[in-house]
Amino acid sequence: MVTIMSPSHTPRTPPAPPASPSRTGRPRSVEAHAAILDATRAALVELGWSKLTMGDVASRAGVAKTTLYRRWANRSELVVDAVAVLFDELRLPDRGSLTADVEGVVLQFAALLDRPETRTALMAVVAESTRDEALRERIRSSIVDRQKRLVLVGRERAQARGELPYEDDPAQAARNADMIFDVIAGAVVHRALVSAEPVDAQWARSFSLLLVGGLTTTPGTPPSPRASTGPA
Amino acid sequence: MVTIMSPSHTPRTPPAPPASPSRTGRPRSVEAHAAILDATRAALVELGWSKLTMGDVASRAGVAKTTLYRRWANRSELVVDAVAVLFDELRLPDRGSLTADVEGVVLQFAALLDRPETRTALMAVVAESTRDEALRERIRSSIVDRQKRLVLVGRERAQARGELPYEDDPAQAARNADMIFDVIAGAVVHRALVSAEPVDAQWARSFSLLLVGGLTTTPGTPPSPRASTGPA
DNA sequence: CTCTTTCGCTACAGGTCGTAGCGTAACTCG
């Protein structure tokens, strides 16, 4: 009695389809889980983020509204999970050069932002996350990190090709990768959603040339003033 | 009677403080206008975008809720106007070099995104604008264009300094400017809001070097393959 | 067969949106 007894209600912590750690009791329906995420994406397409309601998603999915709240704390977390899976499509096929690889990832990300679900949801949950630490962490782990891996893969390939130097300081290398990620993802998002203009092949090519030009001109960060320019 | 008689209600088109074209009747209170925008920013700071309500803003501003709806169609438009004025602070002092100018504008924009009002509101209205053409246009004219001008100024200065070449094709020049704008604004926004990490002096410096390195390596877009690098 | 957890359902309190309708205030024009 004196104990916290919080598990009585609002557990909802088990994120994945069913709750893994609990062995006993009725398991959560995996069909319901998939149906809910599908319904969420459908609702995003038809209604957009601002008009999407939990009740609507529930009826589309054929489950009770209470079931949604048993699994997600609020709309934002549900929507993050619903769109996160779309980011699994992102791949980085080896196109032979750093420029071509950047171009490829830009076009892929642009295609993702062209889908109405992500278009309306991505910035909305990011905006929400500025005041919700848990949501920010969920976004980071289920969306941002999936994109960032592509940058790391691309860098490794470029290093293997000799297009980029191997970096000594691991902390510095991480900072660089983070910056490159923000530049790529940020530019594409800004072009697509803020400027609201198409990220087409021409833009992707121009951008890639710009970025790779900067990367090969500026090996590390300021620390090493470097005298001569030119790629390694 | 048969006429549309739409002006009877929901005019609300007159955006600025008072309605300019109308000469007759009681003019809109400019004090109320300022009070509403102030109250909106205050509410954004305290409550954030998602918990900001029209009723709350009205009572903070000391006006009736109906007055808000007479001037703005919805929350989003009100918030855009409320934060737009903050973007007037953006300046581009001549720091002597393109790299330094980029660095300066990055830090200024970052400072703006550090304010809780803009932090919570900017991405929210952008998300909203993906499904609202009027809102998108309002954002473009009152926020985006104010930022974009800085890019144009910076390019002119760099051209005058000889750091960047004068471009022949005006359409191509416009595309380049747009891209640079998306790269700068996008990277800063992404770093600050998505990655949620600080845009500090070090980051600004690294980013500026990267960008300017790319710009001086890649003058135009692919069209003109250009042989030699280096500023004119 | 018992225990545990989830499920669907209903109901609800609390809150917001956006509008309508009224009487009044403020300003322009003839």
Next chain:
DNA sequence: CGAGTTACGCTACGACCTGTAGCGAAAGAG
């Protein structure tokens, strides 16, 4: 100065959404 026009504050409202509570029933674990 009166008539016409527009903005204002106020009240009230219907429609809707959120998130929770409480129930009996279903679905597994041991």
